[in-house]
Amino acid sequence: MKRWFALAISILVVMSLLIGCSSKSSNSKSEDGKTTITFFHRWPNEPYKSYYKQVIAEFEKQNPDINVEEVTALNDDYKQKANVILGSKTPPDIFFSWVGEYGEKFIRDGVALDLSEYYAADTEWSGQLIESQVEHFKKDGKVYGVPLFTDSKLFFYNKEVFDKLNLKAPTTWDEFITVLETLKKSGTTPLILGNKSPWAAAHYVTALNQRTVPGEVLDKDFSYQGAEFTDPGYVEALKKLNELKPYLNENPNASAHDETRNLFIGGKAGVILLETLEISFLDDAPFEWSSFKVPTIEGAKGDQEGIIGAPEGFMVTKKSAHPEEAMKFLKFLTSKANGEKLIKDTGFASTVEGAVNENTASEQEVKAMDMIIESGDMLIWADSALDSRVFKPYGDGVQAMLGGTMTPEEVMKSVQEAAKQVKK
Amino acid sequence: MPRTRIIPILYIAPALIMLSLFVYYPLVRNLVNGFYEWNPFTLDRSFVSIENYTRLFKDPVFYTVLKNNLFYAVISVILQVGLGLVIAAILEDKVFRRFSTFFRTTFFIPVLISMTVIGILFSFIYNPEVGLLNSFLRAIGLGEWAEGWLGNPKTAIFAVIFVSQWQSIGYAVMLFVLAVQKVPGELYEAATIDGAGKLRTFFSITVPQVKEMTFVLLIYTVTGSFLVFSEVYVLTSGGPANSSQVFSTYLYQKAFIDSEPGFASAIANVILGITLIFYFVQNKVLKTGEE
Numbered sequence: 001m002k003r004w005f006a007l008a009i010s011i012l013v014v015m016s017l018l019i020g021c022s023s024k025s026s027n028s029k030s031e032d033g034k035t036t037i038t039f040f041h042r043w044p045n046e047p048y049k050s051y052y053k054q055v056i057a058e059f060e061k062q063n064p065d066i067n068v069e070e071v072t073a074l075n076d077d078y079k080q081k082a083n084v085i086l087g088s089k090t091p092p093d094i095f096f097s098w099v100g101e102y103g104e105k106f107i108r109d110g111v112a113l114d115l116s117e118y119y120a121a122d123t124e125w126s127g128q129l130i131e132s133q134v135e136h137f138k139k140d141g142k143v144y145g146v147p148l149f150t151d152s153k154l155f156f157y158n159k160e161v162f163d164k165l166n167l168k169a170p171t172t173w174d175e176f177i178t179v180l181e182t183l184k185k186s187g188t189t190p191l192i193l194g195n196k197s198p199w200a201a202a203h204y205v206t207a208l209n210q211r212t213v214p215g216e217v218l219d220k221d222f223s224y225q226g227a228e229f230t231d232p233g234y235v236e237a238l239k240k241l242n243e244l245k246p247y248l249n250e251n252p253n254a255s256a257h258d259e260t261r262n263l264f265i266g267g268k269a270g271v272i273l274l275e276t277l278e279i280s281f282l283d284d285a286p287f288e289w290s291s292f293k294v295p296t297i298e299g300a301k302g303d304q305e306g307i308i309g310a311p312e313g314f315m316v317t318k319k320s321a322h323p324e325e326a327m328k329f330l331k332f333l334t335s336k337a338n339g340e341k342l343i344k345d346t347g348f349a350s351t352v353e354g355a356v357n358e359n360t361a362s363e364q365e366v367k368a369m370d371m372i373i374e375s376g377d378m379l380i381w382a383d384s385a386l387d388s389r390v391f392k393p394y395g396d397g398v399q400a401m402l403g404g405t406m407t408p409e410e411v412m413k414s415v416q417e418a419a420k421q422v423k424k
Numbered sequence: 425m426p427r428t429r430i431i432p433i434l435y436i437a438p439a440l441i442m443l444s445l446f447v448y449y450p451l452v453r454n455l456v457n458g459f460y461e462w463n464p465f466t467l468d469r470s471f472v473s474i475e476n477y478t479r480l481f482k483d484p485v486f487y488t489v490l491k492n493n494l495f496y497a498v499i500s501v502i503l504q505v506g507l508g509l510v511i512a513a514i515l516e517d518k519v520f521r522r523f524s525t526f527f528r529t530t531f532f533i534p535v536l537i538s539m540t541v542i543g544i545l546f547s548f549i550y551n552p553e554v555g556l557l558n559s560f561l562r563a564i565g566l567g568e569w570a571e572g573w574l575g576n577p578k579t580a581i582f583a584v585i586f587v588s589q590w591q592s593i594g595y596a597v598m599l600f601v602l603a604v605q606k607v608p609g610e611l612y613e614a615a616t617i618d619g620a621g622k623l624r625t626f627f628s629i630t631v632p633q634v635k636e637m638t639f640v641l642l643i644y645t646v647t648g649s650f651l652v653f654s655e656v657y658v659l660t661s662g663g664p665a666n667s668s669q670v671f672s673t674y675l676y677q678k679a680f681i682d683s684e685p686g687f688a689s690a691i692a693n694v695i696l697g698i699t700l701i702f703y704f705v706q707n708k709v710l711k712t713g714e715e
Contacts, residue, residue, distance in 0.1 A: 003431075010434060080680040087464040105683075109465040196575065198663065251552040251572020253664040263553060388682045400665035403577055 036067040037325050038092035040085070041314070042078035051345045059332045066325050086111055086317065093320040094330065097145060099136040099310045100385035104224060112144045112315040118327045119143050125331050132376045133311040133351040145315040146330045149277070149348035152309030152372050153203055153381075156264070157271045159288040161188060169292035173240070176295040180247040183270040190247040192269035194260035195402060198395030199383040201241070201252070203308065204273060205398055206381045207294040208237035211302045218302075222385045227419035229412060233301055238401060238408030240297065245402065253399050276309070276368040280347030283362070291364065293371075307371065309378040310385075311351055393418045451696075457689035464683050476690035485666045489674050492581050496588070496649035496670065503589045504645050505638060508596030513630050515597070516604045517622070528601060531594035539591065543658025546587045550574050550659075574660050577667035584659050584668055588652065596641055603637035604630060639710045646706070650699050671695045 039056075043049060049072075056068045071092055073081040078096065085091055086106070097103040097112075106112040119126040119134075126134075129147065137145035157169065162179075165186055170176040183190035195201040209218065213233035220226045249255065249269065264272040265285045273294075274282075282289055296304040314333075316326045332338065339352030344360045349369050356369040372378065383391055397411030458476055462469040480486050511531070515524040534542065549556045550573040558570040573583040607630065615625045631638075653672040656662060662669035662677060669677070671691065679688030 007431070007434065010438070076681075083464045083680055083683055105463075106465070109463065111465050196663070197661070249553070251575045254550070254552040254572030254575025259551070259553070268553075389684070392677075392682065396663070396665035399663060400577065403575070403664055405577055405665070 034065055034067045035322050035325050036069055037094065037320075037322050037329060038069050038071060039329070040071045040082070040092035040095040042073060042075055042096050044072035044074055047346050048348075051342065055333060055338055055341070059329055062332075063325075063328065066328070068329060089319075091317045091319055093322055093326040094314050094316055096312070097315050098312055098384040099145075100222070100380040101224060101387050102384045103137065103145065103315070104139065106315060107139050107144045108224070110318055113318045113320065113323055114142045115144060115146070115316060115327070116142045122331065125335070128336060128353050129334060130351045130353055130373060132373070132378075135377075136311050136380070137313060137315075145313050146334055147311035147313035147351040148334065149313075149342060150309065150311040150351050150369075150372055151349065152276045152307050152368065152378060153207065153273060154276060154291040154293060154307075154368065155271055156274050156282065156289055156291045158264070158267065158269070159290050161186075161267075161270050161287075169290065170295050171292070173295045173297045177243065180244070180271070184247055189249050189269040191244060191271045192249045192260045192264055193252040193273070193402075194255040194257040195252045195399060196254065196256045198399045199381070200257045201398045201402060202382045202391070202395050204241055204244075205237060205394070206308045206379060206385075207273075208240050208297075209234060209302070209382075210306050210308060210379045211294070211297045211304060212236045212240070212300040213302050215303055218379065221419075222380070224387070225423055227386070227390055227422065229415045229419055234412050234415075235408045236300065238398070238411055241398070242401065242408060248402070252402050276365070276372070277348050279362065279365050279368065282364075291368070303379075305375070307375050307378055308381055309372065310380040313351070387422050389422050390415060390418045454689050454692055457686060458693045459686075460689075461684070461686040464685060469686075472686070476687050477694075479687065480690055480694065485669060485674065488666055489669050489671055492668060492670050493650050493652075495581060496585055496652055497646050499585050500589065500592070500645045500649045501642065504593055504596040505641050508593055508641070509600050509631070509634065509638065510626075511593070511597045512600030512604050513626050515601060524601075528598065531597045533594065534591045535594045535598075537591070539654040540658055542587060542591055543655060546583075547574065547659055550583055574668075575664055577664055580660050580664065580668040584655050587659065588649075588655050591655075592645075592648075596645075599637055599641060600634060603634040607633040639706075642710070643703070643706050646702055647699050650695065650702070671698075 039052075041052065043052065052070065056070070060066065060068060071085075072078075079102075082095065086095060091111070097106060103112075130150070133147040133150050134143060137143055137147060161183070162168070165182055167179050167182060168175075170179045180190040193200060193204070213221075213231050217231045217233070221229050221231070249260070249263075255263075260269070260272065261274065261278065261281060263269055265282065267285075267287060293307065314330055316323055316330070320326055334350075334352055336352050336355060339350030339355030340357075340360045342348050342350045343356050343365065347361075347365070349356050349361075349365065349372070356366055358366060361369070379385075382394060386394065393414040394411070397406055397414050400406040401408060401411055459471060459473055460469045461472045461476065514520055515527055520527075552558055552570070552572040552575065555573075557573065561567060561570045571579055573579050611629050611633070612625060615629055620628065651672060652670055653676070656668055656670050656673045657676070660668045662673040666674075672695070675688050675691040675695070678684050678691060
């Protein structure tokens with residue numbers, strides 16, 4: 001009798017273990033008649049976290065029957081988490097995406113929902129989004145995403161140091177080199193780069209590629225399955241980057257990007273390449289600073305005026321049971337009021353027209369936004385524009401080149417091989 | 425009696441079910457996955473036979489990875505097992521007995537700190553601009569030795585291996601101290617009477633007496649160094665340019681960043697193969713577990 005009792009207990013324990021393991025799949029239909037939508041984004045950190053919290057609270061107040069649930073992961077972790085949960089049976093309703101190949105694979109593999117009808121149905125909302133930024137979420141004439149903010153890259157310089165040495169912001173490559181040379185002679189680190197994660201130098205490469213490689217070749221190489229990277233302009237771009245090496249901080253591969261940004265703010269370097277959304281960090285700088293565009297390269301075959309950058313935004317999953325509610329939330333997020341709040345609270349340049357203005361942003365931020373709107377098309381940075389299998393040897397190669405172990409030709413050769421491998 | 429036969433089976437059933445569900449099933453599944461190629465979003469699997477493996481063996485990164493893991497294993501064995509035993513013997517020496525508790529604790533503290541914390545700590549120490557190590561080198565006039573330790577392809581993996589040693593040596597010392605304490609005191613006494621010096625006693629008594637512990641630690645450090653992940657991930661993420669990539673970070677890169685689960689499965693199977701070989705070789709050569 002006792003033995004049977006023990007047996008029953010042990011069976012019970014095993015069963016409960018097994019049941020515990022097969023966790024309930026979460027369901028978006030809820031008990032009290034409320035619809036729950038899951039919102040998967042990459043900002044578990046401040047000040048963005050409170051921004052989303054406030055917007056969501058406001059949205060739930062206005063729509064008492066909708067409940068927004070957040071799932072978050074920071075940057076690189078986001079990419080990995082996205083791979084897992086977007087492939088699952090119950091993906092989130094709304095998810096964050098970069099543009100370029102990163103977002104395109106979601107469109108290609110049928111993860112992202114076609115949002116064209118929502119854009120067409122509510123022109124009052126869709127009309128106030130900056131057209132050139134929505135363009136990045138389009139494929140074959142259909143829109144697959146809603147841009148939240150946009151970002152570009154400029155050289156920022158310490159104006160006090162420049163003034164002391166009688167230097168002007170350079171516009172051409174030769175002027176740039178002269179400026180760096182003068183800075184070096186004065187004893188300051190002329191140019192600072194934190195390339196511990198290879199995307200930092202990849203942004204240099206993207207900007208230089210834009211100058212040295214013809215636009216149509218870039219378009220082809222940056223398209224899925226079209227990549228070849230055989231244009232001599234790519235090698236030239238890397239050679240230009242190599243020309244900067246004597247002016248860089250000693251071990252660019254050993255420093256992280258935010259470390260170098262802090263060093264620049266601390267007055268330890270003359271020039272740094274920063275994203276325009278990092279302008280808000282520069283408010284802490286105890287000196288006067290200003291910016292200039294990536295210099296033009298005489299005689300090179302690329303676009304000498306263009307800028308690099310990309311918007312970032314959200315997509316809705318095809319499997320979502322509540323696309324209507326999801327869109328309602330995205331529309332709310334990209335309303336003028338929330339766009340203004342975005343730049344004000346977080347420094348992210350909202351893609352809602354007129355949201356970045358003198359009331360909500362600093363002078364430099366407005367200037368940067370005007371530049372982005374004016375240029376229209378931006379070249380997307382290589383780290384999100386390319387298939388990660390092509391970017392990996394590219395970014396690593398540039399890292400090795402800066403470390404002195406690879407030549408520009410060798411780097412491009414490994415990129416070409418990776419492109420071939422992916423095409424197969 | 426049927427009842428007596430079923431009861432023992434039921435006793436081992438929980439362990440058996442758990443093991444097969446979480447160890448054997450994934451293992452077999454992974455062996456199969458190594459022959460497929462698919463992408464995590466569509467799950468359209470296509471059979472590619474051994475292409476994943478041929479690609480892996482042609483991949484130059486694979487050999488960097490193998491080399492790095494071997495460095496890891498060799499250095500770990502020399503420092504953790506070799507130096508660990510020497511430190512333990514010194515700590516247990518009569519002269520040092522008085523301070524031994526203090527040193528044992530000091531050596532053991534790093535073992536208790538999470539690897540992530542240590543990783544972040546050391547990335548400050550290794551920082552080329554403001555790091556402790558470079559500042560120290562400059563302060564003592566060895567400025568030209570200052571390096572971008574984690575950013576130089578030649579030094580990155582060794583910088584990471586050093587951090588591992590710093591953390592793990594305390595564990596080895598602790599186990600060796602226990603083993604040395606178990607050695608009967610008469611042996612040392614007899615040796616002293618016979619006129620053996622400190623070195624002689626160490627090689628003729630301490631080393632053979634702690635043989636069993638040495639073997640256990642040997643297996644532990646060698647397999648450990650083939651599975652190392654956190655140190656490398658936190659300090660360098662395998663960079664720069666794959667120069668400090670090890671098996672598990674390479675696997676992680678392929679599976680979760682490059683979205684190539686099939687190829688990643690192939691890497692996992694190769695790791696399994698290598699650790700199995702090590703296990704069998706050690707089992708045969710060292711004949712552990714006899715005592």
